[in-house]
Amino acid sequence: MKVLIIGGGVIGLLTALELSQAGCEVTLLDKQDFGQAASWAGGGILSTMYPWLYPDAVNGLARFGKAMYQQWQPLLQQATGLDIEINPSGMLILDEADFNTGLGWAAHDHDPQQTAQLLTDSALHSINPRLNSSISQGLWFPELANIRNPRLLKTLIAFLKLQPNVNMQAFTTVQRFDIKNNRISAVVDEHGKRWQADQYVIATGAWSGLLSEQFDWQVPVKPIQGQMILFKAPAQWLPTMVMHQGIYLIPRLDGHIVCGSSTDDVGFNTDVNIETGLKLQQTAYRLAPELQDMPRVHAWAGLRPSVPDGVPYIGQAPLGQTSQQSNLWLNCGHFRNGLVMAPASARLLKQQMLGETLMVDPTAYLPANRLGQNQPFKLM
Template identity: 50%
Template sequence: MHIAIIGAGISGLLTALELVEQGCQISIFDQQQAGQAASWAGGGILSPMYPWRYPQAVNTLAQYGKSMYQTWNEKLLPITGIDFEIHDTGMLIFDEDDFDIGLNYAKRNQEPMQQAEYLKHNALAQINPWIDPKFQHAIYFPELSNIRNPRLLQSIVAYLKQHPLVNFVEQTHIIKFQIQSQKVLSAIDQHGNKIHADQFVIATGAWSQHWAQQLNLDIPVHPVQGQMVLFKAPAHWLPTMCMNKVMYLIPRQDGHIVCGSSMAHCGFDTTPDAKTQQNIVDACLEMVPELAQFPIVKQWAGLRPSSPTGVPYIGCIPEINNLWMNVGHFRNGLCMGPASAQLLRQLMLKQSTRIDPMPYSPERLNTEQLIIS
């Protein structure tokens, strides 16, 4: 079976991985370079931030992220030489209003990775000595990790590009489909070239509303900008991830510390804003004042593919038999990505599914748009 995947962010790349491992022939297209949009720009926390604030359907997918990335890393690392750098740091959360629900979440939802401990000041200082003493207590999630998403993307792209069943086509914008009798006959690029395949997958992230008019669907996926700041400290300087009021610090193994993040509705603009940068820096220095001694080495912004509830659309497009989608992951594309791609592969190849596919069905599209209008 030949499958054309449109979009080479984390959703498209993981979908390609899942399908090529089943012997499918894959062509993957991206309007720019593979792995260069929101997937590259994110922080890489392998859990939703405050999972109790999300629908269960988000957490159902996200709970498999870490273990599936560990499995993929073991397979790809010997071939690509690029480590995903899954970093087991744990997470400190200082939002007092979330303490009770956070402490009970793991047991209530049977998610051992979300097990939390309540820490008073002395225990908190032992786990992370750099926390400002004004934070007298926190909840600590020792099982949470982060992944170095640029390395993750580099490894997957390198693996797919060397694979004999994969054809990579970058800098190519697929603009429309040729559809007849409830079937896509071909996809057409910006030069008028026709791409033929047995099945087609839309994995175009924040750009997914592009397809709404032709498919006669309401696709409520829009870009939401998120901005990041990168500090460089000594290796292993900051021992844990930290979060307060939706702002976070994420330490990498080599001492880089990713700080974020913001939310702004500004279309497809990815220009960092100085005021937003200062807000991020101020929030992070409030948690870890000593961070101020280290240089800011980079700043950037990416575009999250927002959706009404953060629950992605995964499955076959209504009334088109060979067109599928894997879009709308909003803030949790990295941690939901592996299970999302696995679910799509199982649906496409008519295999039994690990999870119930109904909450993610694209059949929701028209009804959800009516609800939020």
């Protein structure tokens, strides 16, 4: 089967990985270089933030994130020599208002990857000695990890370039679809070149609404900007991830510390706002005061592909009256959780495309029932 995937962020790359490993001939197009958009800009926390706030459909894919990346890691590393850098740092959540809910959620969920315990005073500070000494309680999730997403993308790109059944074309913008008899017959790029395949996948993140304008439905994806700042500390300096009021510190294995993030509805703008950066910096200093001695080395912003209910669109898209004969598929709208949901999201799409047994009930993600419904956007 020949599959053409539009968009080479984490979702398109992992979809290409799944399909090419299953023997499909895959072409992957991106309007810029691969792995440069939201997937590069993100934090790489391998859990939803405050999981109790998210629908089951989101946690239901997110719970596979860490384990699936761990499964891919040796194959990717052996072929490319690159490490996707999963840091099993655990996470401290410091929002007192969430302690009981978080403990109840962890107890009820029984997910071995999401155990939680409340730590106080010396127990808390022995887990993370960099925490502000005025903080006396924290909810500890020891199994939570983060992945260094820029390294993940670099590794996936290098791996896919080695595969004889994968053709990757960067700097190729898909402008429209050619449709014949309710089937896509080709996509057309900005130079008028037609790219043909048997099946087509839209994995264009925050741009998925624009790309689907041509149909009688439109994926309700809206870009929501998130800004980040980066510090450099010695390796192991910050032992755990830390979260408070939606702002987090994420330690990388080499000592870099990512601090984010904002949620701003500013269209497709990725300019860094100095005031937002200063607010993130103040929060970072409040959480770990000695960070003031560490250099701040970078700042950036990326565009999350937000959808009204936060649940991604994974499955066959309608063409004409029906979606059953359609050769157009969606894998988009992962909002704040695309890096953690990507492995399961890509596998679920592959399983649907190849008629395999499905790893989870797909109903909540299927585009057919959801496109055309106008729901208000929630900034979870």
